[in-house]
Amino acid sequence: MFKTLINTTDLAANFENPNWVIVDTSYELSDKAAGYTMYQAEHIPGAVYAHPYDDLSGPPLTDQGRHPLPSPEKLISVFSRLGISDQTQVVVYDNRGITAARLWWLLNYMGHDLVAVLDGGIDAWKSEGLSTSSGDESTEPSSFTGTPNRQMLVVRDEVMDQRLLVDSRNAARFLGDSAGTDATAGHIKGAVNRPHSLNKDENLKLRDSEILRQEFSNLLGEVPSEDATFYCGSGVSACQSLLTMAHIGLKPGKLYVGSWSEWSQFDELPKESGPAR
Numbered sequence: 001m002f003k004t005l006i007n008t009t010d011l012a013a014n015f016e017n018p019n020w021v022i023v024d025t026s027y028e029l030s031d032k033a034a035g036y037t038m039y040q041a042e043h044i045p046g047a048v049y050a051h052p053y054d055d056l057s058g059p060p061l062t063d064q065g066r067h068p069l070p071s072p073e074k075l076i077s078v079f080s081r082l083g084i085s086d087q088t089q090v091v092v093y094d095n096r097g098i099t100a101a102r103l104w105w106l107l108n109y110m111g112h113d114l115v116a117v118l119d120g121g122i123d124a125w126k127s128e129g130l131s132t133s134s135g136d137e138s139t140e141p142s143s144f145t146g147t148p149n150r151q152m153l154v155v156r157d158e159v160m161d162q163r164l165l166v167d168s169r170n171a172a173r174f175l176g177d178s179a180g181t182d183a184t185a186g187h188i189k190g191a192v193n194r195p196h197s198l199n200k201d202e203n204l205k206l207r208d209s210e211i212l213r214q215e216f217s218n219l220l221g222e223v224p225s226e227d228a229t230f231y232c233g234s235g236v237s238a239c240q241s242l243l244t245m246a247h248i249g250l251k252p253g254k255l256y257v258g259s260w261s262e263w264s265q266f267d268e269l270p271k272e273s274g275p276a277r
Contacts, residue, residue, distance in 0.1 A: 189272045235259045
């Protein structure tokens with residue numbers, strides 16, 4: 001069973017296993033069609049595609065961010081269409097080491113922990129000289145029966161009550177030097193910054209676990225890991241930090257899905273710029 005990360009060797013040994021489902025979630029924020037185009041051109045054999053915006057986001061219910069949390073009904077429908085049953089081992093990968101963790105988090109949120117992200121993504125697979133396919137692929141639909149775990153989720157009205165808020169965006173956006181595509185620049189008042197990019201090396205593979213444990217220990221201080229709340233721009237890249245926590249043996253924190261793309265819309269919500277205070 002693989003529940004956090006999987007390497008190319010283990011995936012290659014199992015990618016024809018009928019009880020495994022491989023999902024490609026490649027995506028480019030600047031061009032929502034680009035990920036699917038990349039999938040059609042080249043993907044791991046047998047992989048199906050899940051669109052991070054169309055499939056792994058939904059109409060605003062709990063939040064009003066760029067990638068709102070889908071309803072349980074939508075997630076059940078998407079996971080069933082992808083062929084995921086309660087016993088299915090799911091493997092997810094992408095092109096940039098970001099969006100796959102969103103599907104990992106959503107499956108765990110819905111009670112399915114048999115899901116792992118391919119360490120290094122599609123580039124790691126290709127660098128090993130492993131075969132790829134093109135075009136569209138599909139799996140036999142299944143019946144997914146999960147239910148959401150509300151304890152994993154933080155909504156806007158709960159944010160300021162959290163013991164520790166961790167902003168997973170890059171330093172420029174946290175400091176307020178760049179607003180990106182959001183309404184304003186800065187960060188949620190009281191948050192600290194740990195960019196999700198610190199979890200991986202230049203090949204998009206997870207860094208040494210012992211070093212990461214020490215870094216997260218320094219970040220958390222006396223706050224239990226499960227009491228930390230992570231956010232980013234729109235509730236996607238923060239999932240990469242939650243995945244990292246699980247892989248190195250920590251209880252993952254919670255996710256504020258609306259993240260800065262929601263928070264920045266409301267003038268009355270407390271915001272800051274500059275270094276963490």
